[in-house]
Amino acid sequence: MNRDVEISEVGPRDGLQMLKGIMPTSAKKAWIAALAAAGLPEIEVCSFVPPKLLPQMADAAEVVAYARTLPTLHVAALAPNAKGTARAIEAGAHKITLPLSVSHSHSLANVRKTPNEMVEEIRESAKLRDASPSKPGIEAGLSTAFGCTIEGTVAESEVVRLAVAAIAAGADEVGLADTTGMANPQKIKQVIANVRREIGDRLTGVHLHNTFGLGLANALAAYEAGLRTFDASQAGLGGCPYAPGATGNVVTEDLVYMFESMGVRTGIDLEKLMEGRRILAEAFPNEPLYGYVPAIGLPKNYRPAA
Amino acid sequence: MNRDVEISEVGPRDGLQMLKGIMPTSAKKAWIAALAAAGLPEIEVCSFVPPKLLPQMADAAEVVAYARTLPTLHVAALAPNAKGTARAIEAGAHKITLPLSVSHSHSLANVRKTPNEMVEEIRESAKLRDASPSKPGIEAGLSTAFGCTIEGTVAESEVVRLAVAAIAAGADEVGLADTTGMANPQKIKQVIANVRREIGDRLTGVHLHNTFGLGLANALAAYEAGLRTFDASQAGLGGCPYAPGATGNVVTEDLVYMFESMGVRTGIDLEKLMEGRRILAEAFPNEPLYGYVPAIGLPKNYRPAA
Numbered sequence: 001m002n003r004d005v006e007i008s009e010v011g012p013r014d015g016l017q018m019l020k021g022i023m024p025t026s027a028k029k030a031w032i033a034a035l036a037a038a039g040l041p042e043i044e045v046c047s048f049v050p051p052k053l054l055p056q057m058a059d060a061a062e063v064v065a066y067a068r069t070l071p072t073l074h075v076a077a078l079a080p081n082a083k084g085t086a087r088a089i090e091a092g093a094h095k096i097t098l099p100l101s102v103s104h105s106h107s108l109a110n111v112r113k114t115p116n117e118m119v120e121e122i123r124e125s126a127k128l129r130d131a132s133p134s135k136p137g138i139e140a141g142l143s144t145a146f147g148c149t150i151e152g153t154v155a156e157s158e159v160v161r162l163a164v165a166a167i168a169a170g171a172d173e174v175g176l177a178d179t180t181g182m183a184n185p186q187k188i189k190q191v192i193a194n195v196r197r198e199i200g201d202r203l204t205g206v207h208l209h210n211t212f213g214l215g216l217a218n219a220l221a222a223y224e225a226g227l228r229t230f231d232a233s234q235a236g237l238g239g240c241p242y243a244p245g246a247t248g249n250v251v252t253e254d255l256v257y258m259f260e261s262m263g264v265r266t267g268i269d270l271e272k273l274m275e276g277r278r279i280l281a282e283a284f285p286n287e288p289l290y291g292y293v294p295a296i297g298l299p300k301n302y303r304p305a306a
Numbered sequence: 307m308n309r310d311v312e313i314s315e316v317g318p319r320d321g322l323q324m325l326k327g328i329m330p331t332s333a334k335k336a337w338i339a340a341l342a343a344a345g346l347p348e349i350e351v352c353s354f355v356p357p358k359l360l361p362q363m364a365d366a367a368e369v370v371a372y373a374r375t376l377p378t379l380h381v382a383a384l385a386p387n388a389k390g391t392a393r394a395i396e397a398g399a400h401k402i403t404l405p406l407s408v409s410h411s412h413s414l415a416n417v418r419k420t421p422n423e424m425v426e427e428i429r430e431s432a433k434l435r436d437a438s439p440s441k442p443g444i445e446a447g448l449s450t451a452f453g454c455t456i457e458g459t460v461a462e463s464e465v466v467r468l469a470v471a472a473i474a475a476g477a478d479e480v481g482l483a484d485t486t487g488m489a490n491p492q493k494i495k496q497v498i499a500n501v502r503r504e505i506g507d508r509l510t511g512v513h514l515h516n517t518f519g520l521g522l523a524n525a526l527a528a529y530e531a532g533l534r535t536f537d538a539s540q541a542g543l544g545g546c547p548y549a550p551g552a553t554g555n556v557v558t559e560d561l562v563y564m565f566e567s568m569g570v571r572t573g574i575d576l577e578k579l580m581e582g583r584r585i586l587a588e589a590f591p592n593e594p595l596y597g598y599v600p601a602i603g604l605p606k607n608y609r610p611a612a
Contacts, residue, residue, distance in 0.1 A: 300458040
């Protein structure tokens with residue numbers, strides 16, 4: 001399938017970890033299957049954190065194993081440290097993302113490690129990857145890259161330093177995460193340019209939150225700056241438990257609509273995507289599901305990109 | 307005051323015309339005063355339509371007269387035809403916008419005239435302007451410039467033709483209105499380039515709706531394409547009675563936030579803008595007020611553009 005951009009669905013990980021309820025494994029599988037059937041090329045299906053900390057992710061290995069049976073899907077998982085990486089490799093993930101928070105305070109709150117200690121976890125994870133037969137990709141997800149709810153402004157020099165350190169430690173790629181939604185289009189372009197100057201096309205994508213309503217504008221800015229991989233979450237679920245108020249990933253449905261209407265091919269079928277939303281609504285009848293296009297329907301002039 | 311962009315508040319016209327209730331004149335005045343005090347340089351305060359058709363606008367002349375007492379404010383009004391222009395001139399408006407719908411069907415539904423007949427209304431209006439002592443500016447607002455809920459796709463050649471015709475008929479400037487929210491960033495840039503090729507800097511601004519969630523992304527695209535005037539509506543009120551489902555202007559609060567956070571000066575104080583919102587909430591306790599920034603507050607790293 002020809003795509004101009006790759007949208008990576010993070011709802012089953014970033015979305016579910018924020019909800020109070022636990023989605024039954026069978027419902028997770030049905031949701032992931034529906035997302036894959038709609039054309040999502042990659043799904044971050046779970047997080048390999050201790051089940052005691054996040055009971056929502058207790059079935060991580062089973063979910064990865066199931067996702068691996070979907071033939072077209074690139075199966076991604078989050079691991080907060082090398083121990084999690086080991087579990088993700090064992091489960092069969094194609095790609096493992098380690099959160100490397102640029103904000104010292106957020107990093108301590110989120111993974112109880114400093115940014116530099118997280119670089120060491122990436123180094124250990126890369127060794128595990130090298131020793132494994134499957135050799136999954138390792139991505140460093142630079143959290144709070146555009147601002148932190150605890151520290152406020154985050155130094156751009158730190159973003160660049162940690163991106164370089166992550167690649168040096170063995171990460172295959174770096175993503176920039178606006179964990180707190182504090183980015184703006186100008187800042188997005190500036191940080192992308194600064195990071196790319198040092199690590200080139202090892203900078204692959206952005207993970208955006210819609211906290212202050214700039215999610216799509218920031219995605220547009222990142223696209224114009226040359227990035228082609230975008231995390232998003234169906235119905236805009238998600239947030240970060242250690243970034244208070246920072247709720248809501250960019251809504252997959254709206255992001256697909258924006259790109260397709262612009263003539264940028266996502267490879268995703270918006271109608272089929274609604275089946276995933278239906279499963280979500282059934283599993284969480286009391287959770288708000290976000291998105292403009294799902295609420296109002298497609299406009300009369302809509303044509304998917306060709 | 308130094309501004310990089312000019313945000314024109316259309317809530318008192320585009321917002322109020324869509325609501326079932328009628329805002330008392332005294333509340334309108336208080337709202338307009340609060341908006342001006344927050345730094346809005348221009349407000350479209352009313353529409354000079356027959357009160358029988360839009361009872362919400364029966365006090366148009368009184369509202370213009372009041373707005374004219376606010377020293378910094380550029381007072382704009384909408385007029386659906388030359389008769390309305392005459393009333394707007396008499397009331398003392400600084401600027402009069404005539405809706406020139408690119409979609410034949412929408413034009414007939416909205417003002418019971420074809421686009422070509424509306425060009426004649428602009429010509430008559432320009433004559434009235436020339437004969438008046440105050441000589442207010444005349445803007446042609448090209449409605450449905452990016453798509454129509456009745457006709458679907460709108461021909462770009464028609465947008466260009468009508469922009470040229472409006473200027474030839476005596477309009478001082480042309481604005482592009484995405485009445486139905488069907489624009490996308492790529493289309494915005496393309497149409498702006500096409501229109502500007504013919505009428506240059508007589509194309510001044512865009513009027514965007516957030517129907518499909520692309521309002522801010524489209525504003526960003528228009529800014530990047532070189533436009534510097536943006537309509538917006540406090541709390542995202544607004545729509546078009548003859549464009550079903552097309553509700554919600556770009557939210558003033560969020561647009562100001564986007565620009566200011568990017569370092570683009572609007573001259574508008576976001577905190578003071580909340581006073582206008584309070585007045586609105588009091589007048590319409592049952593209407594939904596939109597906006598991300600008003601709901602969650604400003605982020606910790608926020609600094610207005612300097």
